[in-house]
Amino acid sequence: MPVAASAIYFLNLRGDVLINRLYRDDVGGNMVDAFRMHIMQTKELGTCPVRQIGGCSFFYMRISNVYIVIVVSSNANVACAFKFVVEAVALFKSYFGGAFDEDAIRNNFVLIYELLDEIMDFGYPQNLSPEILKLYITQEGVRSPFSSKPTDKPVPNATLQVTGAVGWRREGLVYKKNEVFLDIVESVNLLMSSKGSVLRCDVTGKILMKCFLSGMPDLKLGLNDKIGLEKESQLKSRPTKSGKTIELDDVTFHQCVNLTRFNSEKTVSFVPPDGEFELMKYRITEGVNLPFRVLPTIKELGRTRIEVNVKVKSVFGAKMFALGVVIKIPVPKQTAKTNFQVTSGRAKYNAAIDCLVWKIRKFPGQTEPTLSAEVELISTMTEKKSWTRPPIQMEFQVPMFTASGLRVRFLKVWEKSGYNTVEWVRYITKAGSYEIRC
């Protein structure tokens, strides 16, 4: 049964109900007490997001300082339930202007009730697209840039759009200047052994799009991925210009992309929603260009001293640079004193997370700054187990660089009025979970 929820609760960290909605009669109104007693107030909290208590099952997620709990008593579709929560939070955020926390819920409870009534009926998720909902669910004080347009009265054909085949775009949009912004955002996930061999490495990328286009445009996106290019040259029966091509392990698309067409022709064609949305996500495991290599040597000298040497090498083009580089080097809990030298940036010891935190604001390509530190430890009386050495973690952003090598080859826009569009493309690579064991 694709039912996703019998009831949904929003709780604060103390377990007070901020707002709730019962969709079905098969769970009692006080089920949340069971959740509070058996999960929130026990060690169970955070050990498993799907739990059975009595005849009911609870799925919960924490988002900022709010627990969102779904209760069911049937064999519900859990995947659907969690996805619903994720999307609902995104929807609320778009209504509240970004924040989703206890205060935002209290300040907008009327609106949330209204939305909860609209986005789920009898436990079945309905249309959650912010773009469409904003057409007819509006609240004073929470007007988004879209509803400030001349739609103060409920749009007469709103209902048609909610249920329409293009349920994510409304008709009759007009822009003076037709623009499309494409952001290719990649996160590199890396797990490297202390000896420098790559244990696991992949890139998850997403293409974010911001559209300000009039009418009902048809868009087609071309990337330098291997399958797409091969198919294209097959169709045109002539080889396309070869450059670097990459192999995408997997792609997933926004609702608006015609999947059947992608499957047969390997082209990404779609009618975009208005405003900002995530067009596609992809994953790559082969041929990843790692922007940084980290070479750590950590020596334990006796029981009270540790010598740390970390060299970080940027392996992207010399003309590029990375921003906001943070390297967290773990040290034992009983650290007493630290001494360090860095050739670039700043470092300090953060006792709260037991790490040496080394920050470099601007990190040019083809350089290799180092950090060398001496750590003194409090000698402990009890012979405790040896230090477990968590991995070194790294954060960074490298603009105009893609770890996958993905490039946008073209973005074509067709609209019956035949206007011209301006397209802007940006690339950025960030650290996902970038871990180096030491």
Add this chain to the structure above:
Amino acid sequence: MSGHDSKYFSTTKKGEIPELKEELNSQYKDKRKDAVKKVIAAMTVGKDVSSLFTDVVNCMQTENLELKKLVYLYLINYAKSQPDLAILAVNTFVKDSQDPNPLIRALAVRTMGCIRVDKITEYLCDPLQRCLKDDDPYVRKTAAICVAKLYDINAELVEDRGFLESLKDLISDNNPMVVANAVAALAEIQENSNRPIFEITSHTLSKLLTALNECTEWGQVFILDALSKYKAADAREAENIVERVTPRLQHANCAVVLSAVKMILQQMELITSTDVVRNLCKKMAPPLVTLLSAEPEIQYVALRNINLIVQRRPTILAHEIKVFFCKYNDPIYVKMEKLEIMIKLASDRNIDQVLLEFKEYATEVDVDFVRKAVRAIGRCAIKLERAAERCITVLLELIKIKVNYVVQEAIIVIKDIFRRYPNTYESIIATLCESLDTLDEPEAKASMIWIIGEYAERIDNADELLESFLESFPEEPAHVQLQLLTATVKLFLKKPTEGPQQMIQVVLNNATVETDNPDLRDRAYIYWRLLSTDPEAAKDVVLAEKPVISDDSNLLDPSLLDELLANIATLSSVYHKPPEAFVTRVKTTTQKTEDEDYGSETGNSESPAHIADSAASPPTSSGAPYAAARQAAPAPASPAHAAAAPVPDLLGDLIGMENSAIVPVDQPASPAGPPLPVVLPASTGQGLQISAQLTRREGQIFYSLLFENNTQSPLDGFMIQFNKNTFGLAAAGPLQVPQVQPGTSAGTLLPMVTFQNMSQGPPSSLLQVAVKNNQQPVWYFNDKISLHVFFTEDGRMERANFLETWRSLPDSNEITRDFPGIVVSNVEATLDRLAASNMFFIAKRKHANQDVFYFSVKIPRGIPFLIELTTVVNNPGVKIAIKTPSPETAPLFFEAMETLLKD
């Protein structure tokens, strides 16, 4: 920008309720609206504002949509507590359902469906009828779901008013969202009904698959879930379906992806072309891996499902093991699941990498995770013979770190490794003995003691080591005591010198005189008697060769796995339990009782319960096996040893347990009768197919079995065993199956006895069977007991006797059921057939255009059933009323009736 609703939560100085009442009746619109908001705010924080019902309902008649919604919300919450006042709202609802604004029409119908008050429900029908045919798709899609709501409140009303037909019409609606909601509603109604309401034909299937493309993401989930129950007619149709579903794998919504995977896996069972299957596996891998980059909660759901998928189709992710490596910051529940999948995917090819990972995890902070990682190394050693040595090396390295819980966990798994590879790795015992003093957990202690006892002859100071444990014997937990007892006996038998002799005196004394634990006492007495009568026999028993254990990491029962795979993405797939095991509300009682049993037997994936075990030992014995040969493996909690095959109970004869149900094969078979239902398909039985059915012949119940050998080698030494069941069915004699040559089959009729080993609990038709042969592992399968095999030949009742019995039984013992799908066309033939099954015709009368028949039936122990069967000849629909002193068996009886009448 953000709202400022929080002001409504602030309380006022004056009494709150009177003040709100005043404001609700204010002449100013804005004030009224604010007051309603305050009421809703109070409701949200759990204050009882039901006393304001009339005042709030008075605000319902408004043009302001926002206010209207708030009032409706209030109604949903409080109508149930004020059913009489709720009627006040009906007029407005009915009026709103005809409002020119479609949003208001839909809102009215949607809200009315949520108010579960009979009086309101009555008034819902007309608006609902209109809305189902509304011009606006938004109203229709809301009305479609509303039918499901109404069905939940009053199913009859829905059927009487023809809403089901309207709903079915909506499947052909031109709006995809209406279609999706109608499908969701129908699927739900079908799930709660016994009648066929929403049957998917190839035509609807094709129509819905076309609609998929235009649906919202959620609509796609509804449709895919509904269609996943569809059984394709042949491989070609299956391929066709799969081809149309595969594009969904690229969807950004994880629920769509999982539902598509579910559907593809279902259809793949039918596809015969290996190329197509291989290709599909290749296509499914990347989307499954991508799910692991979602939110951790979604990852968890995905991982639980992947766990199932790799059990059925290990090839899909065979090359992707790296993506299951744990990240340092993964939540613990994600790490645990990843570990489980890593064990399942570990192979000779990747074991080195996997071991490096496990070793890394074994040094992390979270104790539970570390333990699981250590245990994982042991499980890999047991699973992969060629890697066992490397696994042991890693375990020894970990022991050297001297972290207490790591050492203990390592000893527990090494004990299992010893059992898996006897006489191979004993050289490491010395290293283990070094850690003896640090052991403080019962399971680790028990394991270590078992090792010492088992290898007493190789450990020079085994007696000293054991003696050190003996000092604290009275304080130890039961299973450590049991192990100490057995280990001391082993030591004595291996080294019958003075020291051990003294020790055994002490232990036997402790375990017989000074203990309250019957398991321990019984075991000690057995040893005592054995040792005093015939030490050689004691040696044969206690030091008998132990059966080799195998890896259990893939051991979900195949039929359970089938069921779970059909439930991908749902709770069932997360719990790894069939839905009936945790959903309390199911449509028929039969199913419920049957599957509760089933769930408790096989639902626990960590240590699958074993039919052989539970059949041979009484339910009270706390998992401690009876026979010395089997108890040789320490403590039941270890997952690896749980997989031990059922062994003949060596001590069974000694203590007079003659009903050990294992029956050796020694006689040729007799031919079987008509085609039997397949209970163990060849795909599950590694080429062995078993068909079986209970039958009754000449007053005796037989289990008719057919073994088909599709393997490459002959199979022999068949044995069979039955788990406890409601009727206590057990084999009356040996199973007679000759050696079955490849490509041939052999059948037999196994005579059965009843009331031998009965299970507790409500009657269930479940019959769990284990079959083993000399060449293959033990196969478990479930069969159904059809009650009619129990109908005895002496069930005929005289008319007068029938009437008297009918009157003497209380009305509460009368149970009625309808069988809408059954037609009685030839009365004579039907009566003959029923009589052949010992269901005896007594009388017949006419009632209007209906025929009413009376029958009697008796089942063993003299329990009669009196049956009244009402039908119109040649028209579908049979109604059966029964009266019996044993009404709890009624569901089983009806099931049997259905089978008999359908034949």
